[in-house]
Amino acid sequence: xxxxxxxxxxxxxxxxxxxxxxxxxxxxxxxxxxxxxxxxxxxxxxxxxxxxxxxxxxxxxxxxxxxxxxxxxxxxxxxxxxxxxxxxxxxxxxxxxxxxxxxxxxxxxxxxxxxxxxxxxxxxxxxxxxxxxxxxxxxxxxxxxxxxxxxxxxxxxxxxxxxxxxxxxxxxxxxxxxxxxxxxxxxxxxxxxxxxxxxxxxxxxxxxxxxxxxxxxxxx
Amino acid sequence: xxxxxxxxxxxxxxxxxxxxxxxxxxxxxxxxxxxxxxxxxxxxxxxxxxxxxxxxxxxxxxxxxxxxxxxxxxxxxxxxxxxxxxxxxxxxxxxxxxxxxxxxxxxxxxxxxxxxxxxxxxxxxxxxxxxxxxxxxxxxxxxxxxxxxxxxxxxxxxxxxxxxxxxxxxxxxxxxxxxxxxxxxxxxxxxxxxxxxxxxxxxxxxxxxxxxxxxxxxxx
Amino acid sequence: xxxxxxxxxxxxxxxxxxxxxxxxxxxxxxxxxxxxxxxxxxxxxxxxxxxxxxxxxxxxxxxxxxxxxxxxxxxxxxxxxxxxxxxxxxxxxxxxxxxxxxxxxxxxxxxxxxxxxxxxxxxxxxxxxxxxxxxxxxxxxxxxxxxxxxxxxxxxxxxxxxxxxxxxxxxxxxxxxxxxxxxxxxxxxxxxxxxxxxxxxxxxxxxxxxxxxxxxxxxx
Numbered sequence: 001x002x003x004x005x006x007x008x009x010x011x012x013x014x015x016x017x018x019x020x021x022x023x024x025x026x027x028x029x030x031x032x033x034x035x036x037x038x039x040x041x042x043x044x045x046x047x048x049x050x051x052x053x054x055x056x057x058x059x060x061x062x063x064x065x066x067x068x069x070x071x072x073x074x075x076x077x078x079x080x081x082x083x084x085x086x087x088x089x090x091x092x093x094x095x096x097x098x099x100x101x102x103x104x105x106x107x108x109x110x111x112x113x114x115x116x117x118x119x120x121x122x123x124x125x126x127x128x129x130x131x132x133x134x135x136x137x138x139x140x141x142x143x144x145x146x147x148x149x150x151x152x153x154x155x156x157x158x159x160x161x162x163x164x165x166x167x168x169x170x171x172x173x174x175x176x177x178x179x180x181x182x183x184x185x186x187x188x189x190x191x192x193x194x195x196x197x198x199x200x201x202x203x204x205x206x207x208x209x210x211x212x213x214x215x216x217x218x219x220x
Numbered sequence: 221x222x223x224x225x226x227x228x229x230x231x232x233x234x235x236x237x238x239x240x241x242x243x244x245x246x247x248x249x250x251x252x253x254x255x256x257x258x259x260x261x262x263x264x265x266x267x268x269x270x271x272x273x274x275x276x277x278x279x280x281x282x283x284x285x286x287x288x289x290x291x292x293x294x295x296x297x298x299x300x301x302x303x304x305x306x307x308x309x310x311x312x313x314x315x316x317x318x319x320x321x322x323x324x325x326x327x328x329x330x331x332x333x334x335x336x337x338x339x340x341x342x343x344x345x346x347x348x349x350x351x352x353x354x355x356x357x358x359x360x361x362x363x364x365x366x367x368x369x370x371x372x373x374x375x376x377x378x379x380x381x382x383x384x385x386x387x388x389x390x391x392x393x394x395x396x397x398x399x400x401x402x403x404x405x406x407x408x409x410x411x412x413x414x415x416x417x418x419x420x421x422x423x424x425x426x427x428x429x430x431x432x433x434x435x436x437x438x439x440x
Numbered sequence: 441x442x443x444x445x446x447x448x449x450x451x452x453x454x455x456x457x458x459x460x461x462x463x464x465x466x467x468x469x470x471x472x473x474x475x476x477x478x479x480x481x482x483x484x485x486x487x488x489x490x491x492x493x494x495x496x497x498x499x500x501x502x503x504x505x506x507x508x509x510x511x512x513x514x515x516x517x518x519x520x521x522x523x524x525x526x527x528x529x530x531x532x533x534x535x536x537x538x539x540x541x542x543x544x545x546x547x548x549x550x551x552x553x554x555x556x557x558x559x560x561x562x563x564x565x566x567x568x569x570x571x572x573x574x575x576x577x578x579x580x581x582x583x584x585x586x587x588x589x590x591x592x593x594x595x596x597x598x599x600x601x602x603x604x605x606x607x608x609x610x611x612x613x614x615x616x617x618x619x620x621x622x623x624x625x626x627x628x629x630x631x632x633x634x635x636x637x638x639x640x641x642x643x644x645x646x647x648x649x650x651x652x653x654x655x656x657x658x659x660x
Contacts, residue, residue, distance in 0.1 A: 030364070194469055
């Protein structure tokens with residue numbers, strides 16, 4: 001049962017990866033590859049940290065959703081201007097499912113609750129971050145206009161609590177995933193945000209991207 | 221014998237990494253490092269997924285080709301305008317060798333054929349992708365003007381078939397690697413390509429890189 | 441004792457990650473995340489290569505320094521123009537500590553000295569490189585205006601020698617780390633550099649970043 005939920009989550013994330021490939025002008029193989037990285041990357045990193053061979057490579061069925069996603073994006077891509085919205089919605093759906101399943105798998109492997117929550121968050125946000133890093137754009141995860149990590153942290157924490165209370169079953173898990181999904185979309189819709197990294201001075205002096213090209217030897 | 225073939229493949233890839241370092245204006249240590257990432261990165265990822273300590277770190281001889289490659293690039297770099305061509309040729313040679321050896325190593329570790337083919341492809345394209353991601357350019361893998369992944373997939377699949385038929389020896393392996401090399405170079409020479417990720421609408425509405433700087437809270 | 445030194449090193453690196461987040465305009469969660477990647481990433485990669493579950497995830501105390509660093513950067517960020525200098529100083533301090541502890545851990549796991557030195561260097565430079573790759577800037581590691589890798593290589597090599605001579609204790613380790621720190625800062629202050637990757641032709645023909653957008657099918 002968990003496998004079916006995971007396959008659906010992989011498909012959601014893979015669609016967001018394939019849509020990114022479409023936006024960047026990659027071809028269909030790049031679409032399938034970027035979808036696969038986005039859908040499977042977080043879980044592969046989680047399994048490596050759990051010191052296991054990634055489940056993805058033991059059961060080739062996991063490679064089906066990215067291929068399906070690349071075909072769907074090829075066949076049904078709407079007009080360009082709608083793509084950004086779709087990426088965000090599919091990404092949020094994958095986020096909800098993966099935080100829950102990732103935390104659960106870490107807890108099943110006897111990891112401590114704090115690390116399990118973090119591994120759940122990594123499973124949820126890792127694939128999307130790898131998608132953005134590979135596509136050479138600044139990761140959406142760091143976009144200060146809305147919150148991405150907080151829904152993931154809440155979803156993973158709720159999963160760890162439900163596990164410790166012994167009430168974690170499929171229905172509860174789906175509820176947690178749905179709540180994470182709604183929280184993420186609400187944060188985009190209503191512009192929820194957290195304070196900037198740079199504290200109070202930021203609003204007056206907006207930071208520019210690092211120049212990295214002048215001499216710096218005299219700075220000390 | 222396989223080790224010598226691997227060292228040659230590492231050298232080819234490392235030259236492509238060092239040439240990229242030269243094009244981006246990095247220094248010699250960056251050249252050796254980027255060559256090492258490009259030559260050894262795919263194999264390290266493969267070994268991590270096989271849940272082994274990477275062979276690279278057990279036998280320091282694997283670090284020799286990147287150092288040699290950085291010295292060669294330093295000594296013999298041709299004029300700037302020829303560099304891009306050379307990167308592509310060396311990259312294709314490494315691709316051919318690594319798809320074959322990567323698939324073989326996964327099959328030797330009792331992975332299923334589908335995952336073995338994918339691990340062979342990752343061994344082949346992973347180093348080059350890491351080179352581009354680290355050098356902060358859009359990975360060549362996704363360039364829609366020619367095909368990169370298809371020769372890799374065909375080479376890895378041919379290796380898996382030859383393995384299952386029990387006819388895989390050094391000569392057959394070298395033939396498969398050479399075929400992959402020729403396919404990759406032909407695809408560049410003749411502009412072979414696969415359909416775009418975004419389907420029919422793409423030609424009229426070329427996608428722009430994500431803007432990522434306007435407000436998006438009202439999009440839902 | 442080694443754990444306290446490691447926590448201090450993680451804090452130094454995490455501050456450099458959080459300052460990068462401040463410079464790029466990320467929010468506080470991005471700051472904690474980028475600090476965590478920078479402070480813990482090199483060690484996680486080292487442990488994966490040592491084929492162990494990363495120590496970070498077995499002892500949640502390792503997650504405290506990045507959170508503390510994000511709070512410090514939020515509370516005490518100085519004016520924007522001073523940030524670049526601070527990133528470099530904290531980064532150098534982390535570099536010194538991590539080269540030493542990373543090499544030591546690899547030697548304790550019976551790796552050969554060459555690989556141990558490389559793993560020490562990876563522990564030292566890996567986190568900072570991941571910080572830059574994720575923040576989508578060209579890694580500082582490759583900056584040809586000063587040397588970053590040479591202090592790391594010297595510090596790791598000194599650690600391996602001291603280990604083999606049986607004289608490696610806390611005081612010697614701190615000395616090696618301090619020396620690495622001073623070497624790194626001196627290289628920035630005095631503009632020490634190594635030859636460019638591209639050899640003699642470089643000064644006349646400065647390389648431009650890859651254009652990657654013209655047709656290339658006729659190049660062969």
